Amino acid sequence: MSPFLIVMLVTLGAMLLGAAVLHVVPRLGSPGRSLSEALCRAPLLDLVITWFTVAPMIAGSIAGASLLGQTTPIGALMGLLAAVLGQVAAVMAWTVLHELANPQARRGPRIVHTLNRKVGRVRNHAAVWWTAWAVPVFWVVRVAQYFIYPPLTWLIRLPRYRSREWVNVSRHKFRGLVGHDLIWCLYCDWMTGVWSLGAEMLRNVESFWCPIRFDSAKKCENCRVDYPDIAGGWVFADADMHAVARVLDEKYPGPGGDNSWFGHPARLTVEGQDRVAP
Incomplete structure (x- = not known):
C-alpha cells in the first residue's frame, strides 16, 4: 500500500x-x-x-x-x-x-x-x-x-x-x-x-492603548459594532494628545482594578445591578 x-x-x-x-x-x-x-x-x-x-x-x-x-x-x-x-x-x-x-x-x-x-x-x-x-x-x-x-x-x-x-x-x-x-x-x-x-479581548486592547477614532468616518461606522468605544469614549481624530491623556486618566484604573474597555459590563453594573437606574 x-x-x-x-x-x-x-x-x-x-x-x-x-x-x-x-x-x-x-x-x-x-x-x-x-x-x-x-x-x-x-x-x-x-x-x-x-x-x-x-x-x-x-x-x-x-x-x-x-x-x-x-x-x-x-x-x-x-x-x-x-x-x-x-x-x-x-x-x-x-x-x-x-x-x-x-x-x-x-x-x-x-x-x-x-x-x-x-x-x-x-x-x-x-x-x-x-x-x-x-x-x-x-x-x-x-x-x-x-x-x-x-x-x-x-x-x-x-x-x-x-x-x-x-x-x-x-x-x-x-x-x-x-x-x-x-x-x-x-x-x-x-x-x-x-x-x-x-x-x-481586542476591545480591551484597543481602548487601553489607543482610544483614538479613525480619520475615516466610514471605518468608524463599520467598526463600532465590534468596538463600541469608538462612539463611547474614544477621542476624535482631530483632537490632540491632551484629550487622549484625559480619557485615559478618566477611564483607568477601571472598576475593581480591571482595565476593561469603556463599555464593559463591569463598568455599567455593580454586582450585576445597573450603576445608573433606568
Whole structure:
C-alpha cells in the first residue's frame, strides 16, 4: 500500500474513531454525561477540536515526510494532502451514517435542502466546503487566546474571561439537526465563540492603548459594532494628545482594578445591578 494511502486511511480511521467515542460517552450513565458536557466546552473542547482539525494535518505532514523519504518539503506536503483528504472522507462518511441513523430527521425539514433550493446544490456545497479553509485560522486565534492574552491580565490588569462561557458547542442538542446540517452548525457554533472572545479581548486592547477614532468616518461606522468605544469614549481624530491623556486618566484604573474597555459590563453594573437606574 502506498504511503499516501496509508496516511489517508489512518486519518479517516482516527476521525471516525473520535466521532464514535463522542457518540458513546454520553451513553455511559451519569459520569459519561458529565464528561460529555465537559467535552463540549473549553478547555476540553479545545482538545477535541484539535483532534479533528489541526492534529491530523500536523501528523500527516510528519508521516508524509517520513514515509515518502523526501528530503524536500514535497513529502510533508503530500502527507498533508493525504491527511486533509482523509478528513474530508471522514466528514462525508459520518454525514451519511448519521443521517441513516436518524431517518425521521433526515426526511424532515433541512437547512441543506432549503438552501439547495435557494442557490443550487453545487453552489451551496462548494461554498460551505470552501469555508473549511478558515478552520486552521480559527484554531490559531484560539491558541493566541491561550498564550498572548493571559499575560496582559496581570501585566496591565486587562479583565480575565472564562473561556468556557464563550468557547462551547450546544447545537447538537437542537432537535432535528442531523448529518450535514449538524456538522456545519457545530463548526459555526465553535467558530462564533472563538471569534467573539477574540473580539472582546481586542476591545480591551484597543481602548487601553489607543482610544483614538479613525480619520475615516466610514471605518468608524463599520467598526463600532465590534468596538463600541469608538462612539463611547474614544477621542476624535482631530483632537490632540491632551484629550487622549484625559480619557485615559478618566477611564483607568477601571472598576475593581480591571482595565476593561469603556463599555464593559463591569463598568455599567455593580454586582450585576445597573450603576445608573433606568
